[in-house]
Amino acid sequence: MTGPVTVAVDDDGVATVTIDRPDRLNALSSATLEALLDVLDEAEAADARVLVLTGAGEDAFAAGADIEEMAEFSTPEAHAYASLGHDVTRAIETFPAPVVAAINGYALGGGLELALACDLRVASERAVLGQTETDLGIIPGWGGTQRLPRLVGDETARRLVYFGERVDAQDAHEFGLVGEVVAHDELDGHVADLASDLAARPRVALAAAKEAITQSHETDLGAGLDFERRTWASLFGTHDQREGMRAFLEERDPSFE
Numbered sequence: 001m002t003g004p005v006t007v008a009v010d011d012d013g014v015a016t017v018t019i020d021r022p023d024r025l026n027a028l029s030s031a032t033l034e035a036l037l038d039v040l041d042e043a044e045a046a047d048a049r050v051l052v053l054t055g056a057g058e059d060a061f062a063a064g065a066d067i068e069e070m071a072e073f074s075t076p077e078a079h080a081y082a083s084l085g086h087d088v089t090r091a092i093e094t095f096p097a098p099v100v101a102a103i104n105g106y107a108l109g110g111g112l113e114l115a116l117a118c119d120l121r122v123a124s125e126r127a128v129l130g131q132t133e134t135d136l137g138i139i140p141g142w143g144g145t146q147r148l149p150r151l152v153g154d155e156t157a158r159r160l161v162y163f164g165e166r167v168d169a170q171d172a173h174e175f176g177l178v179g180e181v182v183a184h185d186e187l188d189g190h191v192a193d194l195a196s197d198l199a200a201r202p203r204v205a206l207a208a209a210k211e212a213i214t215q216s217h218e219t220d221l222g223a224g225l226d227f228e229r230r231t232w233a234s235l236f237g238t239h240d241q242r243e244g245m246r247a248f249l250e251e252r253d254p255s256f257e
């Protein structure tokens with residue numbers, strides 16, 4: 001597949017997207033972000049049931065935005081780069097299937113922001129995570145100031161951002177930044193099992209659940225509850241709703257679409 005990002009879709013419908021610039025610790029240049037957008041479109045067109053996002057090599061998920069590229073940016077150039085990062089994180093967040101970040105090493109700055117936009121985060125015990133932008137005299141610009149406090153709480157987010165702190169996987173797990181930590185050499189297998197379990201589940205219901213839970217971060221409670229009610233009702237009459245409930249009543253395993 002295209003340049004700095006590769007994608008492979010298996011028979012279960014699991015699309016594995018790999019940021020592939022290991023010599024730059026998978027730093028997210030504009031070209032890499034554009035390639036990610038293309039690959040997300042491609043995975044959606046291929047009806048991927050689950051997407052796994054990871055980094056090539058042994059060292060990094062992604063060590064952030066490309067510092068070499070952005071060092072001399074003007075404000076308009078920085079604005080365009082931020083918009084591109086926002087497009088990618090939003091495309092992950094609205095991808096119509098679960099997205100799992102397999103954090104195999106450094107997830108710093110924009111790399112962590114990509115992971116924050118994913119549904120689930122599984123980290124290798126070697127992972128190092130941080131919202132480190134203040135070390136460079138800037139702030140997180142691809143959603144970190146918004147998604148990080150929603151995930152770990154306001155005080156922890158402020159500490160991470162203000163101090164540019166780099167934390168190990170275990171600490172990240174303790175304050176809820178990652179859902180699971182596994183041995184480094186078990187990460188790929190563990191994430192593959194998780195992804196194939198998700199891929200076997202009812203696709204339309206998972207997409208609806210994802211959208212409804214995302215709404216909980218974006219609207220007030222009343223609007224969120226309205227969204228949930230409409231989405232819940234819209235699932236009635238789908239193949240998987242009929243099949244799931246009939247299978248229960250007939251005391252057999254369901255066969256989802």
Ligand code: COA
Pocket residue numbers: 023024025027028063064065066067068106108109110132133135136
């Ligand atoms: N942008 C551009 N290039 C980067 C990069 C980034 N965010 N992160 C790493 N690289 C490059 C390095 O410049 C180096 O290139 P070189 O081989 O041409 O010198 C290469 O990737 C390997 O990185 P290096 O720093 O030599 O590896 P290390 O193991 O000593 O350190 C890190 C790893 C992650 C601690 C260190 O690279 C780092 O701090 N990176 C920047 C992280 C950051 O601030 N990210 C937020 C950006 S908003």
